[in-house]
Every structure is written in C-alpha cells, then in structure tokens.
Amino acid sequence: MRKARKIMLPGDPLPEGSLKPRSGYYKTEEGYRSSYFGVLQEGEETMDVVPFSGPYIPRRGDKIIGKVIEIEPSMWVLDINSPYTTLLHVNDVPWRASSGDLKRVLNVGEYVYAKVMSVNEIKESWITLKDAGLRKLEGGEIVSVPASKVPRIIGREGSMVKMVRDSTFTKIIVGLNGLIWLDGIPENVIVAMEALRIIEEEAHLEGLTDRISKYLESRKGDIVGNSQ
Amino acid sequence: MGTASDIKLIGDDGLRLDGRGLDELRPIKMEINVLNRADGSSYIEWGGNKIMVAVYGPREAYPKHNQDINKAFVRARYNMAAFSVDERKRPGPDRRSQEISKVLSEALESAIMTELFPRTQIDVFIEVLQADAGTRIAGLTASSIAVAAAGIPMRDLVVGCTAGKAGGKVVLDLSKDEDNFGEADLPIAVLARSKKIVLMQMDGDMTLEEIDxxxxxxxxxxxxxxxxxxxALESKYTVDASQWGE
Incomplete structure (x- = not known):
C-alpha cells in the first residue's frame, strides 16, 4: 500500500509530542510552525519539514558539484544550482597553477566535486578541492534535482544511490546541491537517470526503495556490459 | 463609486444580479505548477477572473543597487493583458498596475522569510488574462500558493477577499457590475492563520458599522x-493508491 506522508503548508502547526523539530520550522508564541510547503518526516527523536522544491543554500561542510562560469586572476567563480555563486581560490586546488593561467587546469564549463569550506553572513562561500574524494569531473553527464530531494536519492547511509550504482554499473556522484554526475556506458546511464527521475518524483511517498529495486530489476535487459 | 446608474444591484428577493446571496463567493478554482520553466506557478479562476502567476527565485538581484545585504527583495509585477477587459487595454505598466504591483509586493513580503536570502530577489509575475473585478485579490491569493510551490519559506499563506457596498447593502466578493456601479469597494488580504492584515485598500464611502x-x-x-x-497545494502531491493497482 502506498502511503503518502503528512503534507504541511506554511504556517501549519507541527504535531506536539516527544519529537523535536529539527528543520523547516519556525517558532511562534503558540508553538512550532512549518515554514515550507512539504512533507513531515518523523525520525526517532526529531522531525523535519522537507520542502518539495526550493533553492540550495550553501552550508559549511557540504560536498557539492559546481560548474565554472568565470575565471578571475586568482580564483574561479562557480555556479552551484543556487541563488548564490561560490568561489574556488587557486590555493585550494591540488594542482599547481600560476595566477592568470587558471584555465589551463580548470576551464569555464567544467565541473568539480568540491567541499564548502566557509560561508559568511551574506552567503558568500568558498569551496575547496583539497580533501579525499574531491576532484574535477571529467566526462559524464550532469542532471539536476531540487536540493531538498537529495537525501532521498542518497538514501539511508547511501543505500539508494548504491543500489542504482550497482545495478546499472554507472559511476554516480551526488552533490548536496542537487547536481548529480553520472558516467558509464550510455545505455546504462540512461537507465540510472530514469531511476533518479522516479526517486525525485516520488520522494514524498513511502516504500520507495522497493519500487526502485523493482524498477531496476525490470530494466535489467537494457543494461549493457554486465561485469560478471 | 464609478458611474451613477439605474441598475438595481440587489433584487427584491434579496439576491444580487448574478443570483448570489449577500455573503456568497463566486466559484473559485486554483491549480499549482502549471508552468514548467518557473520555480513555482499557479493558475486561478475566480468568477470571471483568469490569472496566471509565475514565481522565479530567489535569484541574484538585478539591478545590483536593489540588492539588500539583509534580505531578499520581493518584486511582484501585476500586468493586465490587452484582451483581459471589454475595451482593449493599452499594454504595459500604467499608474494603476504600478500601484497594485507595489501593494502586492509588500503583502507577499510580509509572509515570505526574506531574511534567509540576503542579496537576492524573488520575482512574482501576475498576468491577468481575463478581468472581472477583484483581480488584485485573486492575483495575490494565487501568488501566495505559487510562492509556496516554489519551495520558498513562508510564515503563512496570504489569502484575500473583497467586500463592498452595492445597492445600499454590504456585500461580499464584488462582481464587475457591483464594482462599477456600487458605492464602495474594500479589498483585504490577511495571513491565513493569524489573520494579520497585509493589504487593505478602499474606494468609495462606507460607515464605520458597514466597514465592521x-x-x-x-x-x-x-x-x-x-x-x-x-x-490546490495538497492535491498535486496526494497520490491515489488505486492508480498503481496495489
């Protein structure tokens, strides 16, 4: 049975009880209120109102995917699927690049998988490539989903994306900002993209993992190059 | 207000010209996410009004002097299509639509948590395709669900309605004739739950008791x-279980 979670509108009171509100709420004199149009997600100790859509706002420590849109003498300006652009300084990349010659290592239109290093009060942010797993993304495809759906795509401890990755033999990197990079055999990438699209559309429904696993099973015939 | 006329706005049976009671609304229909390119959108039919709303943002504010370091800048643009009224309206912003754009921006701003998005702007485009009295309120009511659908954090939804005086009686939700030939028109918009007033304008004369x-x-x-x-908001996401045959 497909069960929908409880839908919240801006201003709706959060259910009272032992659960502590964690995100997507604001406080009034009468109690906690939802600040989004989204679904109520109840965890073991906390509850969140997860919006159906909405902009990505950079937070320190987030691993995101960005696209270079501009090159300045000592830094890159990147688009991160957000109202704000972000900056990558030449000191924060693992390559040697002299000032004024940044496009040799990273050019306009290229993508990187990076970590948000700092964000200030006016939402200016700086990212870094100097950490394990962070890199320039060469080749592959980029798809974009609302940032609020990313936790659902990743799944509990990465289970959902692992399932898609394993059954389509596709490399997938999910940025918390909603940009997703896929690389592999084109036929397989298409199946993976479709699976992601279903997760995005049905993120607010229960029992999603089972449906995705059934879907991937049904598309098994379209997968090329089974590694066994 | 408007032109004097011999039209009897309230019939002998106590009903209005279109057969409604004094505190009866016209039929209202709303839908969200009608436009794919917009971050949020809605369509409303309120009596004869047909209005489309598109929301974009928050996005970088332009021109740059509009950027506010503390909050987002809400810019609503109310526009009437040339074909929206009986006699062709000269297209483009005029005195009236500039005023409406301003009051609607301010009404929406009081519901949106603008402090979360410094340096940005939120654009709300309100296109009146067919006008039939009460377009500012219908546009605002539709804008508020379009903003919510865009995933922009809000304290509450904005909802409005008009009342006025026609044929010597206080009536709800004025029709075109009552607006043109009635004595007064009072559009009010409130935050849906707290009932705080975010927009109130008045045209014509009413006594204090009538305003109450x-x-x-x-x-x-x-x-x-x-x-x-x-x-309108919930129906887009509530899924009929039978659809999957489970």
Missing part, C-alpha cells in the same frame, strides 16, 4: 478560500 460588517464577512470568507488554496 465587511471585515467580518471577509474574515470568514478567507477561511473558505484558504481551504481551496490548501486543496
């Missing part, structure tokens, strides 16, 4: 309209 009466009519009507807004 109009107020209470509007306040009870906003509850009904809020339910329609709710259904």
């Amino acid at each position: 009466q109009a107020h209470s009519m509007i306040f009870s009507a906003t509850d009904r309209i809020y339910q329609i807004q709710r259904e």
